[in-house]
Amino acid sequence: MLREAAPDEAARMILGGTLTHGAVSVRIVEVEAYGGPAASAHPDAAAHTWPGPTERNQVMFGDAGHLYVYLSHGIHHCVNITCRPAGEGGGVLLRAARLERGHDVVSIRRPGVTPHTVARGPGNLGRTLGIDMSYRGVDVFNSSSSPVLFSPDPPATDQIRSGPRVGVSREADRHWRFWIAGAREVSAYRRSPRAPAVTRPVVDTRGDGGQ
DNA sequence: TGGATGATCGTC
DNA sequence: ACGATCATCCAA
Numbered sequence: 375m376l377r378e379a380a381p382d383e384a385a386r387m388i389l390g391g392t393l394t395h396g397a398v399s400v401r402i403v404e405v406e407a408y409g410g411p412a413a414s415a416h417p418d419a420a421a422h423t424w425p426g427p428t429e430r431n432q433v434m435f436g437d438a439g440h441l442y443v444y445l446s447h448g449i450h451h452c453v454n455i456t457c458r459p460a461g462e463g464g465g466v467l468l469r470a471a472r473l474e475r476g477h478d479v480v481s482i483r484r485p486g487v488t489p490h491t492v493a494r495g496p497g498n499l500g501r502t503l504g505i506d507m508s509y510r511g512v513d514v515f516n517s518s519s520s521p522v523l524f525s526p527d528p529p530a531t532d533q534i535r536s537g538p539r540v541g542v543s544r545e546a547d548r549h550w551r552f553w554i555a556g557a558r559e560v561s562a563y564r565r566s567p568r569a570p571a572v573t574r575p576v577v578d579t580r581g582d583g584g585q
Numbered sequence: 586t587g588g589a590t591g592a593t594c595g596t597c
Numbered sequence: 598a599c600g601a602t603c604a605t606c607c608a609a
Binding site: 406408420421422444446447448449450452454467469495496497498539540541542543564566568 | 590591592593594
Binding site: 594595 | 598599600601603604605606607608609
């Protein structure tokens, strides 16, 4: 299912699901799909897979359902769940979540942060869940041996909104960002200053679907 | 081998 | 609008 689906379909499947690490559980309310290299089934110049397999992105070329973690701007640990079968490249970036369990642990991890913003944005989400580079490759569907587990619970189709991905300098007009309508935890849309000028009007600038 | 570059975020 | 901060990539 997650293995065979196109990246944007996989993103919709992951949306609404619960990710658990120890005492902390969150419900994913915002995601982005990322594809593969030029020769792949889903070419995506904005993806880390675009140049082909490297040491850094190798887990994205492995089987679906594993964590691809990368360090953003030397500071933030951003978390993806890989999609596509082994050999293909693809993943779903987890961009925002609602904290469901583990408030006590998180209050120590992220002191003084309000509930709706504690896991808003991929860097904040990674910090809240306590995930870093050492979690790269973890199988989130292996309940017997994995420290991080995922259980799907996709929202109804009419509750899903979409728009362009945040901060990408290429493919900036591809609508591969998805979020749950009305979710307060969803992050704000920002177009990359390096992206070419808008080629088509963007309706949902605020990223809340008007709800 | 080293300089440039971000799928970011909080503060100014 | 800007700086923090470093793994990774690529040119040399």
